[in-house]
Amino acid sequence: MEKPAICGGTPACSTPVQYGKQYIDDADIQAVTNVLKSDFLTCGPQIPALEKKFREVTGAKYAVAVSNGTAALHIACIAAGIGPGDEVITTPVTFAASANCVSYCGGKPVFADINPETYNIDPLAVEACITPGTKAVLPVHFTGQAVAYDEIAAICKKHGLILIQDAAHAVGTHYKGKPIGSLADMTCFSCHPVKTVTSGEGGVVTTNDEELYKKLLLARSHGITRDQSQMLNPIDDPWYYEMISLGYNYRLTDMQAALLSSQLDKLPAFSKRRKDIVDRYNEAFQDVDGVIIQKEIPESDTTRHLYILQLDPDVLTCSRRQFFDAMHAENILCQVHYIPVYHLPYYQRLGYPVGLCPKAERLYERILSIPLYYSLTDEQVDGVILAVKKICAYYHK
Numbered sequence: 001m002e003k004p005a006i007c008g009g010t011p012a013c014s015t016p017v018q019y020g021k022q023y024i025d026d027a028d029i030q031a032v033t034n035v036l037k038s039d040f041l042t043c044g045p046q047i048p049a050l051e052k053k054f055r056e057v058t059g060a061k062y063a064v065a066v067s068n069g070t071a072a073l074h075i076a077c078i079a080a081g082i083g084p085g086d087e088v089i090t091t092p093v094t095f096a097a098s099a100n101c102v103s104y105c106g107g108k109p110v111f112a113d114i115n116p117e118t119y120n121i122d123p124l125a126v127e128a129c130i131t132p133g134t135k136a137v138l139p140v141h142f143t144g145q146a147v148a149y150d151e152i153a154a155i156c157k158k159h160g161l162i163l164i165q166d167a168a169h170a171v172g173t174h175y176k177g178k179p180i181g182s183l184a185d186m187t188c189f190s191c192h193p194v195k196t197v198t199s200g201e202g203g204v205v206t207t208n209d210e211e212l213y214k215k216l217l218l219a220r221s222h223g224i225t226r227d228q229s230q231m232l233n234p235i236d237d238p239w240y241y242e243m244i245s246l247g248y249n250y251r252l253t254d255m256q257a258a259l260l261s262s263q264l265d266k267l268p269a270f271s272k273r274r275k276d277i278v279d280r281y282n283e284a285f286q287d288v289d290g291v292i293i294q295k296e297i298p299e300s301d302t303t304r305h306l307y308i309l310q311l312d313p314d315v316l317t318c319s320r321r322q323f324f325d326a327m328h329a330e331n332i333l334c335q336v337h338y339i340p341v342y343h344l345p346y347y348q349r350l351g352y353p354v355g356l357c358p359k360a361e362r363l364y365e366r367i368l369s370i371p372l373y374y375s376l377t378d379e380q381v382d383g384v385i386l387a388v389k390k391i392c393a394y395y396h397k
């Protein structure tokens with residue numbers, strides 16, 4: 001085996017490769033340009049057109065487009081009625097926003113540990129966290145792989161809890177043949193540029209429940225309604241509106257909506273390429289001594305957002321930091337997803353103890369995310385595989 005670049009070998013990739021990256025084509029650019037030349041930059045026809053497309057992709061009855069994935073999670077918590085004293089169970093292996101949305105509402109995020117093989121929240125751990133204060137469960141389809149949905153939905157039903165899914169990683173994923181977005185009370189998507197489809201910034205909430213849908217619309221736009229049936233004092237003046245709850249301005253612009261609609265046209269191609277790359281990585285890494293791959297569950301037909309390698313400290317002499325730096329020297333810019341949320345200083349100050357979720361913490365110590373995106377070339381995929389093999393061989397005990 002060749003020497004790793006960190007010890008003077010040739011880098012496996014000739015130019016730097018990011019872990020994630022958007023793909024924008026001429027159709028996307030045209031879609032945005034058309035809006036710029038039109039009458040509406042926001043609150044125009046692109047929003048309902050996008051929401052219709054999102055309903056088609058997810059099979060949901062209603063879709064509400066918002067300014068980002070965090071806003072999607074926030075209005076879902078508002079619609080669920082989360083307030084002071086309410087507990088919401090989520091995973092520590094996620095981006096901070098999955099817990100912050102609960103904190104915004106004055107609620108308390110409660111962290112349930114993960115399954116150490118799939119990296120998704122463990123339904124048994126969820127059930128063990130339920131108290132009289134529990135109001136909702138907010139699982140994350142981590143890396144894009146569906147959580148054990150049926151088990152979690154059964155727990156929610158048994159205890160009368162609302163189920164909100166963080167599907168920021170999971171657009172295009174199906175669970176038992178059903179698209180993510182058609183299941184659960186509400187499902188929240190992010191369209192940040194590292195995610196599978198993007199609008200720059202953007203997010204969508206889907207639901208099948210009309211009452212929740214109405215609450216989501218109010219929370220997105222200041223709590224203002226022009227629907228007389230929702231008004232306290234309906235007056236038939238054309239300019240009249242009422243603000244009936246405290247909402248936000250979480251609207252998406254028409255430029256962003258047009259971009260996202262155009263991106264959704266490419267979702268089948270994006271999914272296919274991501275699956276191809278995951279298959280190639282899985283095949284290459286299953287026999288590499290030193291790395292462990294994420295277990296895939298048969299119920300999930302996964303459009304993967306992240307590809308995570310777990311380093312095996314029983315085999316490797318190097319630290320995760322040394323592995324990370326060695327990958328960097330190969331021109332492969334890895335990342336780590338994620339620092340357990342309750343390790344972040346804000347949550348530490350609220351008193352969450354280190355050691356709360358030992359399986360999540362152990363995973364965090366060992367992982368790094370390698371490049372996965374639509375336009376990653378076969379040559380770059382081969383480069384990533386070669387780099388991992390070189391580094392594992394070099395640092396083998």
Ligand SMILES: *Cc1c(COP(=O)(O)O)cnc(C)c1O
Nearest residue numbers: 068069070095097168190191192
């Ligand atoms: C990206 C992400 C979010 C937040 O989405 P934004 O669009 O960046 O606000 C929430 N949850 C998870 C798991 C994410 O990866």
